[in-house]
Amino acid sequence: MDTLQKGWFTEFSPDDLEVINNAASGDSKQLKSDGVEMGGAWPGQAFSLQVDEVLFHEKSKYQDVLVFKSRTYGNVLVLDGIIQCTERDEAAYQEMLAHLPMFAHPNPKRVLIIGGGDGGILREVLKHPSVEHVTMCEIDEMVIDVSKKWLPKMAAEFGNPKLNLFIGDGFEFLKAHKNEFDVVITDSSDPVGPAESLFGKSYYQLLSDALRDGGILSSQGECPWLDGNLIHTMNVFCKEIFANVKYAIGSVPTYTSGTMGYFVCSQERDVTTPARTLTSEEVQKWGLRFYNSSLHSAAFVLPTFVQQALEGKQSS
Amino acid sequence: MDTLQKGWFTEFSPDDLEVINNAASGDSKQLKSDGVEMGGAWPGQAFSLQVDEVLFHEKSKYQDVLVFKSRTYGNVLVLDGIIQCTERDEAAYQEMLAHLPMFAHPNPKRVLIIGGGDGGILREVLKHPSVEHVTMCEIDEMVIDVSKKWLPKMAAEFGNPKLNLFIGDGFEFLKAHKNEFDVVITDSSDPVGPAESLFGKSYYQLLSDALRDGGILSSQGECPWLDGNLIHTMNVFCKEIFANVKYAIGSVPTYTSGTMGYFVCSQERDVTTPARTLTSEEVQKWGLRFYNSSLHSAAFVLPTFVQQALEGKQSS
Numbered sequence: 336m337d338t339l340q341k342g343w344f345t346e347f348s349p350d351d352l353e354v355i356n357n358a359a360s361g362d363s364k365q366l367k368s369d370g371v372e373m374g375g376a377w378p379g380q381a382f383s384l385q386v387d388e389v390l391f392h393e394k395s396k397y398q399d400v401l402v403f404k405s406r407t408y409g410n411v412l413v414l415d416g417i418i419q420c421t422e423r424d425e426a427a428y429q430e431m432l433a434h435l436p437m438f439a440h441p442n443p444k445r446v447l448i449i450g451g452g453d454g455g456i457l458r459e460v461l462k463h464p465s466v467e468h469v470t471m472c473e474i475d476e477m478v479i480d481v482s483k484k485w486l487p488k489m490a491a492e493f494g495n496p497k498l499n500l501f502i503g504d505g506f507e508f509l510k511a512h513k514n515e516f517d518v519v520i521t522d523s524s525d526p527v528g529p530a531e532s533l534f535g536k537s538y539y540q541l542l543s544d545a546l547r548d549g550g551i552l553s554s555q556g557e558c559p560w561l562d563g564n565l566i567h568t569m570n571v572f573c574k575e576i577f578a579n580v581k582y583a584i585g586s587v588p589t590y591t592s593g594t595m596g597y598f599v600c601s602q603e604r605d606v607t608t609p610a611r612t613l614t615s616e617e618v619q620k621w622g623l624r625f626y627n628s629s630l631h632s633a634a635f636v637l638p639t640f641v642q643q644a645l646e647g648k649q650s651s
Numbered sequence: 652m653d654t655l656q657k658g659w660f661t662e663f664s665p666d667d668l669e670v671i672n673n674a675a676s677g678d679s680k681q682l683k684s685d686g687v688e689m690g691g692a693w694p695g696q697a698f699s700l701q702v703d704e705v706l707f708h709e710k711s712k713y714q715d716v717l718v719f720k721s722r723t724y725g726n727v728l729v730l731d732g733i734i735q736c737t738e739r740d741e742a743a744y745q746e747m748l749a750h751l752p753m754f755a756h757p758n759p760k761r762v763l764i765i766g767g768g769d770g771g772i773l774r775e776v777l778k779h780p781s782v783e784h785v786t787m788c789e790i791d792e793m794v795i796d797v798s799k800k801w802l803p804k805m806a807a808e809f810g811n812p813k814l815n816l817f818i819g820d821g822f823e824f825l826k827a828h829k830n831e832f833d834v835v836i837t838d839s840s841d842p843v844g845p846a847e848s849l850f851g852k853s854y855y856q857l858l859s860d861a862l863r864d865g866g867i868l869s870s871q872g873e874c875p876w877l878d879g880n881l882i883h884t885m886n887v888f889c890k891e892i893f894a895n896v897k898y899a900i901g902s903v904p905t906y907t908s909g910t911m912g913y914f915v916c917s918q919e920r921d922v923t924t925p926a927r928t929l930t931s932e933e934v935q936k937w938g939l940r941f942y943n944s945s946l947h948s949a950a951f952v953l954p955t956f957v958q959q960a961l962e963g964k965q966s967s
Binding site for chain 2: 586589
């Protein structure tokens, strides 16, 4: 079982991969612990996609960037060995992370995206006619470049005149931007590697400062099946900063364990009810494959173990 | 990539496995088509669990039965190469399939389970104090035997005096049982192998006949990401039989693509609203890790592509 062999790409947990690589190189160092305490690990399980062709594989300044054409999921972007998106199921993630905060806001004009280099969140945000300016701060330009080339349906809006694109660190960017945005969306990779600083309390304090009155943020909230400790920690510190902190979940087959969580926070607004709703005809016109106005509220109704995880009462 | 090697079990789509086995044996026969039209196939993707120890591996009269101790998911039951349940996440499936119909009924006394040999559905059904008799019809006694030995938390209620256990074919069993049950739950494997007859219209007509007035059925409804054609077909013929046909979804990480669908049908009742609700204290007392009364209704609120699949309007 190697990550890319015999025509299959396999996504291992980073700690398992270390063991496998050490074994292959003859290094006797074994696994330090059964999982990274703060998220981003899934020891003992792996997901594989069959590869038709490797389209791109290079190391950027920040991470290992791989794009391959899969047999049944379209083109696939992989960063540091972890699947970021596939053309077949990307809508499930992009639509929920973007439209939960966007529709909870009655009139979002200025939007900030931290990360999001594949362009999928940008594409969804720009579907809202109220939007006047979108700022994106992505740390790794190579992700944008490969997405423009290999994921054209996601990267379709990088030429949009409403976009201000900054290449740089989201944490640093926020320090210079206060009281500017109606919606801030953090579309990051796991909290291992370049995105690590985006999962701490100081980052959420900066996000809070960047929002205008009535502003809303959303962030990828990892997988509740795997990252209970992380989402509990995030839930606790977000509640110290925001009056309303909610967690939604949705299905994304090619993310580990198939379920993705989303934190949505605001000082002033109830984020679980859409401030604007779409008819079935509008859902179709917008090309929405996952999000709809009924699902908005239902996504915040959580299985028992997710409620318990958020409260730090994990059953097992 | 073989199914059980180098310390990992890999669940391939049955059609992919055929190709892999043929290649290994030098047979030049290649894949016939990109997926089984009527469900039960997921070409080009695979899920793996790390194996600590193979506990049992034999062929029964009907199928290949494998139980292994996994590194991080407890003991795992595999039939014909497909994961049926793991100790870590089984509650997600058992609780939804059992409690959606059970709580939609105000007073379920007589319950029939078709399949369910691991005992998990039986365990959940017997939590309802109104239940007087549970009949289970499981075709493969070996599944019950290995579950009693290796999945004791699931198979905990096979000694319960309320249980009537029949070893035999569910389809044949139903022909002799009319107007008998308040709830009928079909807990089957995929529509390939011994469970194939449980996905056709004639089976659902028999289910309808087996229900008493006000009765409700639930059935595993495969994965909406993979089996759109099947769930559309089932939705159409169920609506020819039942006045109320609803589809719910829930997360189950070790089922293919991580999402499971559930058909819940009734002539008389609205199945999307629980007829009885549980307080948080009761949820805890019942030991429910997934189901709760708010989730009951939310589970029937579907992503756009699932609505489209049910209606036969798949976007891609």
